[in-house]
Amino acid sequence: MDGGNTVWQKNFTFLFCSKLVKITADCFAVNTILWFLIYEGKGAIGTALLLAVSFLPQALLGPIITPLMKTNSLKFWMFFADLTRATLMLVIPICYFNGFSPLWFIILLMLVHSATGASYNPASVSLIPKIVKADLIQKANAIMQSSEHVVRLAAVTLCGVVIVAIGAVQATLITFPLYIISASLILFIKYTIKENVKQRAEESKKKGTYLKKLRRGFTLVRSHHILFPLAIYCVFSNLASAPWEALSAVYIAEELNGDPIIHSLIKVTTAGGAFLLGYVLAKVKVNRYGLLFVTAGIVEGAAFFITGMNSLLPLLFLAALALGATISAINVPEHTIIQMSVDDEDQPQVYSVISMISYVMIPLGALIGGYAATIFGAGKVIAFGGLIEILAGIGILLFTKLGKARRTDLIKEKEESLKV
Structure with missing residues (x-):
């Protein structure tokens, strides 16, 4: 380096x-x-x-x-x-x-x-x-x-x-x-x-064959006091955001009487929010990454809820800006937590396990949201997704260690992961 x-x-x-x-x-x-x-x-x-x-x-x-x-x-x-x-x-x-x-x-x-x-x-x-x-x-x-x-x-x-x-x-x-x-x-x-060759050889022997390594990724996520609730919240977050991804264009066209230009401007606003928050996080040092992660999810859920329940165009743009900001506020701490609380050899697999667990919720949520929108309307489905994300975030903060974890806790979890 x-x-x-x-x-x-x-x-x-x-x-x-x-x-x-x-x-x-x-x-x-x-x-x-x-x-x-x-x-x-x-x-x-x-x-x-x-x-x-x-x-x-x-x-x-x-x-x-x-x-x-x-x-x-x-x-x-x-x-x-x-x-x-x-x-x-x-x-x-x-x-x-x-x-x-x-x-x-x-x-x-x-x-x-x-x-x-x-x-x-x-x-x-x-x-x-x-x-x-x-x-x-x-x-x-x-x-x-x-x-x-x-x-x-x-x-x-x-x-x-x-x-x-x-x-x-x-x-x-x-x-x-x-x-x-x-x-x-x-x-x-x-x-x-730079590592102790003998120690690394012993660790590799402990991790064993391919199948053992495959199981190890899921075991690490399940036993990790910080990554497990993070993975659970990723499931709810992606399930809640899927209706917006699938129905935003329909919502803008049918309930806001907008056109493709409005949809494009919404995407530009979202990208702008992601850039601005990313810029801030590059300047400000965070100690409680889990708290930032969950809080961003709750704000994202609130943005979905407000957007779906109020068919006002100015509110939609404010919500799009907030949504963009939460993208960076969710992804940055998620990656940082994995990088700081998991051993180097295990990081790719842990990242993949969390991605798989959470990302499969997007097509599922989009499918459910699409059918529900034909009955209740796109706006109400988007708002309901936001409500789910808010309630899940509050539950994660109250009943898990994710929101309380500090940088020192991440280092301790990394040491504990080596014993798994």
């Missing part, structure tokens, strides 16, 4: 640049394929399948892949994930120009595209503590989170312009050099693992 007392050392800079280039490539990949399916007449079935395979595989495969990860090979998992995505985004247009682009083929390749996230995302989160000082981990996470939202928004906007200008299939070719650049930057990251 580089010397100095700033997060902007060369290793973090390489990771930062690689991640933002990769996010740009991801936005281009998903959006160009989405519009390609629409232009090719694949309709709602094609786009629905695309959204499903773009999300679920990486959530479900994460706990299966991460037991294979070693601390000294994290960047290579990220490198090969980028390389795989680059290859896929080159295969699709080549096959199309040669007259071969059936729906099943495109969906299969996008399923593999999503599956690579099962290795990239846990590895990238686990890499940060290896390349920045312990007291700068929160700042590094905050910088990443705030920057990602701005870049993602800019990338989606630019992608739309490019698709209109040159076509959806032609635009997919742009993703190939972007993924290659991201992969190349990762290779410049250099870090050393």
